[in-house]
Amino acid sequence: MSGDVHDxxxxxxxxxxxxxxxxxxxxxxxxxxEKPTTYYGRPIVKPPVWKPEIxxxxxxxxxxxxxxxxxxxxxxxxxxxLARRAWAGAFLGVTVSPLLLIKDLGKPSRFLNxxxxxxxxSPMNVGAWLLLANGxxxxxxxxxxxxxxxxxxxxxxxxxxxLGAPLATYTAALVTHSAIPAWSEARxxxxxxxxxxxxxxxxxxxxxxxxxxxxxxARRLGIAAAIAEEAVTAVxxxxxxxxxxxxxxxxxxxxxxxxxxxxxxxxxxxxxGDPGLPVHVGKRRRSALSVAGxxxxxxxxxxxxxxxxxxxxxxxxxxxxxxxxxxx
Amino acid sequence: xxxxxxxTPAWPSTYDGEAKPRVGFFTDTxxxxxxxxxxVACKEWNHVPSDNQGYLGSSYDxxxxxxxxxxxxxxxxxxxxxxxxxxxxxxxxxxxAARQNLVEEGLSPHADEDGFRWLMSSDxxxxxxxxxxxxxxxxxxxxxxxxxxxxxxEDICNGCGYCVVSCPFGxxxxxxxDGRVWKCTLCYDRLQGxxxxxxxxxxxxxxxxxxxxxxxxxxxxxxxxxxHERGRGEARLYGEDPDDGVGGFGAFFLLMDEPETxxxxxxxxxxxxxxxxxxxxxxxxALTMAAGIAAGFIGxxx
Numbered sequence: 001m002s003g004d005v006h007d008x009x010x011x012x013x014x015x016x017x018x019x020x021x022x023x024x025x026x027x028x029x030x031x032x033x034e035k036p037t038t039y040y041g042r043p044i045v046k047p048p049v050w051k052p053e054i055x056x057x058x059x060x061x062x063x064x065x066x067x068x069x070x071x072x073x074x075x076x077x078x079x080x081x082l083a084r085r086a087w088a089g090a091f092l093g094v095t096v097s098p099l100l101l102i103k104d105l106g107k108p109s110r111f112l113n114x115x116x117x118x119x120x121x122s123p124m125n126v127g128a129w130l131l132l133a134n135g136x137x138x139x140x141x142x143x144x145x146x147x148x149x150x151x152x153x154x155x156x157x158x159x160x161x162x163l164g165a166p167l168a169t170y171t172a173a174l175v176t177h178s179a180i181p182a183w184s185e186a187r188x189x190x191x192x193x194x195x196x197x198x199x200x201x202x203x204x205x206x207x208x209x210x211x212x213x214x215x216x217x218a219r220r221l222g223i224a225a226a227i228a229e230e231a232v233t234a235v236x237x238x239x240x241x242x243x244x245x246x247x248x249x250x251x252x253x254x255x256x257x258x259x260x261x262x263x264x265x266x267x268x269x270x271x272x273g274d275p276g277l278p279v280h281v282g283k284r285r286r287s288a289l290s291v292a293g294x295x296x297x298x299x300x301x302x303x304x305x306x307x308x309x310x311x312x313x314x315x316x317x318x319x320x321x322x323x324x325x326x327x328x
Numbered sequence: 329x330x331x332x333x334x335x336t337p338a339w340p341s342t343y344d345g346e347a348k349p350r351v352g353f354f355t356d357t358x359x360x361x362x363x364x365x366x367x368v369a370c371k372e373w374n375h376v377p378s379d380n381q382g383y384l385g386s387s388y389d390x391x392x393x394x395x396x397x398x399x400x401x402x403x404x405x406x407x408x409x410x411x412x413x414x415x416x417x418x419x420x421x422x423x424x425a426a427r428q429n430l431v432e433e434g435l436s437p438h439a440d441e442d443g444f445r446w447l448m449s450s451d452x453x454x455x456x457x458x459x460x461x462x463x464x465x466x467x468x469x470x471x472x473x474x475x476x477x478x479x480x481x482e483d484i485c486n487g488c489g490y491c492v493v494s495c496p497f498g499x500x501x502x503x504x505x506d507g508r509v510w511k512c513t514l515c516y517d518r519l520q521g522x523x524x525x526x527x528x529x530x531x532x533x534x535x536x537x538x539x540x541x542x543x544x545x546x547x548x549x550x551x552x553x554x555x556h557e558r559g560r561g562e563a564r565l566y567g568e569d570p571d572d573g574v575g576g577f578g579a580f581f582l583l584m585d586e587p588e589t590x591x592x593x594x595x596x597x598x599x600x601x602x603x604x605x606x607x608x609x610x611x612x613x614a615l616t617m618a619a620g621i622a623a624g625f626i627g628x629x630x
Contacts, residue, residue: 039591106487106507191613
């Protein structure tokens with residue numbers, strides 16, 4: 001039996017579970033692997049059923065969470081311009097995030113079922129409550145900031161920051177709390193990757209519209225986040241060993257490389273736009289560099305989440321990863 | 329409450345006096361003949377929609393895998409093995425068969441002298457003691473029944489898909505065009521009417537045995553002993569151990585080869601066992617990020 005025969009019989013290019021169980025090529029199916037034995041090379045665990053909304057949610061949730069912390073810090077530190085932009089970013093994040101989540105559900109009309117229980121064993125349930133609580137606190141703090149630009153911060157800002165930080169990292173827990181080897185085995189490092197990526201995106205978003213002098217903390221944070229992301233990603237890949245190939249090959253690998261390049265370029269643009277540099281850079285050029293750096297960091301963060309998302313599919317598709325993880 | 333060997337996180341404690349003895353399946357693959365009566369009976373009783381129709385090119389397995397529209401799945405494994413050694417049939421029987429031309433030329437897919445054996449196995453939801461799907465479900469749609477089994481409540485499932493990636497066996501999946509997740513209920517409705525599940529009733533060789541879990545485990549232990557006595561040293565139980573990574577299966581198996589040969593994970597661990605590490609890492613990362621951002625505001629006033 002070849003893939004061609006079954007294609008003609010089923011009348012579709014795909015056979016098992018839509019496009020997730022693509023018929024394997026003749027070579028793949030006819031030549032058995034030496035080690036380990038698998039069942040016709042078919043996956044053991046199921047790939048996620050999540051749609052593109054989810055990696056974008058990872059991005060917007062991270063943007064919302066890290067922006068809330070950044071905005072809060074800026075409010076307390078008395079940097080009104082930076083605070084206003086960061087609150088805007090946080091508010092955008094908490095507004096878009098639930099819409100993405102609802103759209104991804106198999107039964108969107110039943111989103112509220114997520115809130116009929118509080119369940120600590122389910123990161124998704126905890127996350128839904130976290131998003132709701134952070135959404136409330138961030139909206140309140142953003143609203144207060146809108147009313148009084150000179151506001152120095154209080155309970156709403158503290159709450160938004162305290163709920164924002166875990167909002168940025170729980171999405172990592174969401175994927176690592178799973179049966180997919182390349183996700184699960186990265187459980188110690190993934191939240192740090194997400195935190196760095198979220199921080200980079202928050203800094204990037206804030207700097208887009210902020211005057212260069214006011215943006216100074218965001219610039220530093222953007223550069224620090226880029227370096228941290230590169231470092232923890234390297235650690236994660238090293239500890240994953242052979243499982244790291246899920247992040248380095250195929251679509252996940254391409255997104256990973258793009259994320260790396262975009263984030264590095266963003267950090268460099270930030271560094272070049274530093275007003276404290278001894279080299280003379282014109283004011284206009286400096287602000288253009290900042291805007292470009294911000295956009296690059298945002299794009300890098302989106303690509304990073306897509307890389308992690310796609311890695312889960314690639315890992316699930318490979319039964320040998322499950323076997324080798326369980327038979328060391 | 330007599331007659332149970334395993335406590336699950338929600339059973340029998342949350343049912344008080346209404347808990348029933350924990351039930352399950354013992355699937356003895358050594359007597360499976362691959363008739364697929366279980367697949368058919370399951371589909372008919374549970375009104376599971378038809379799914380793929382066509383050929384997969386993998387022996388007689390054309391139904392592929394467990395999923396939203398397939399709650400029993402029969403695996404077919406063809407192995408080139410010297411029958412006399414691994415398969416248990418004495419050498420002289422093989423020689424006799426050859427002499428009598430029982431293996432007709434041109435019909436046998438393995439007409440050489442390598443030997444050949446079939447492995448067939450009816451896979452099903454394992455109804456784990458520590459069920460990853462149940463832990464992950466954010467709506468409470470998945471629940472533990474009074475029989476100790478794991479069932480999806482379809483009027484609550486919102487199709488989030490988290491159980492799909494939380495099952496170490498790849499049992500659950502979303503139904504296309506429906507969006508919700510469906511899986512074996514161990515015929516919850518039949519259990520409530522004191523009937524055995526449809527697949528077990530339909531199985532003509534008693535490869536699928538239904539009953540109270542502790543009794544099944546006892547029976548399975550004896551069956552393995554018998555097979556070992558008959559020289560079938562490769563026979564082993566899979567999922568009967570309450571100390572495994574999912575606390576033991578409610579539906580366990582007797583296999584004639586390594587689990588991965590049947591597309592079963594060799595040593596499955598419920599993701600919840602790692603929850604501690606997962607949350608600690610997420611918490612530490614959140615704190616680190618918050619501290620880092622705060623630190624960004626210290627120092628020279630730009």
